[in-house]
Amino acid sequence: MDVRVLYCSTTGSTKKIAGEIAKVLGVKAESVRGVKNFHPPELLVLGSGVYGGKTGKAMLSFISNLPPMDGKKVAVFDTSGEGAGKAAAEMKMLLKAKGVEIAGVFYCKGRSFFIFNRGHPSREEIFAARKFAADLCGKK
Numbered sequence: 001m002d003v004r005v006l007y008c009s010t011t012g013s014t015k016k017i018a019g020e021i022a023k024v025l026g027v028k029a030e031s032v033r034g035v036k037n038f039h040p041p042e043l044l045v046l047g048s049g050v051y052g053g054k055t056g057k058a059m060l061s062f063i064s065n066l067p068p069m070d071g072k073k074v075a076v077f078d079t080s081g082e083g084a085g086k087a088a089a090e091m092k093m094l095l096k097a098k099g100v101e102i103a104g105v106f107y108c109k110g111r112s113f114f115i116f117n118r119g120h121p122s123r124e125e126i127f128a129a130r131k132f133a134a135d136l137c138g139k140k
């Protein structure tokens with residue numbers, strides 16, 4: 001399957017989860033900041049940290065410039081201090097407003113300000129992220 005996993009990560013937790021998801025999907029995760037001349041793949045997975053209650057700016061900009069995604073699958077995930085999925089919810093809302101159907105949503109805690117949430121994403125969260133990816137591509 002034609003797949004891309006793009007992430008917006010400042011301190012590494014989202015990048016880590018993106019890497020786990022990408023591995024299951026058989027691709028390499030890429031920073032959304034380096035994406036140029038984007039052509040929609042069959043499955044697009046977008047992930048961001050939560051910063052001041054919001055999705056990362058680079059991801060917001062990417063989503064606002066997204067070309068038509070007709071017939072494509074898009075899934076979203078985030079990592080955050082609260083683990084409440086605020087960026088995933090925001091990305092989902094923005095994508096839906098563009099007519100994009102959301103294939104899946106995942107969120108978990110990320111290590112926060114280097115001192116909070118030590119040990120996150122945890123082993124269990126990483127397993128859950130892998131399962132999320134496997135479900136997206138129909139792998140058992």
Ligand SMILES: Cc1cc2nc3c(=O)[nH]c(=O)nc-3n(C[C@H](O)[C@H](O)[C@H](O)COP(=O)(O)O)c2cc1C
Pocket residue numbers: 008009010011012013014015048049050051052053054079080081082083084109110111112113
């Ligand atoms: C500047 C800054 C602002 C943050 N604001 C929030 C926030 O509003 N809510 C929250 O749950 N976590 C917040 N966090 C924690 C991050 O969402 C969390 O550490 C996340 O895993 C960061 O992802 P990253 O390591 O991929 O950058 C903030 C972290 C930073 C550095």
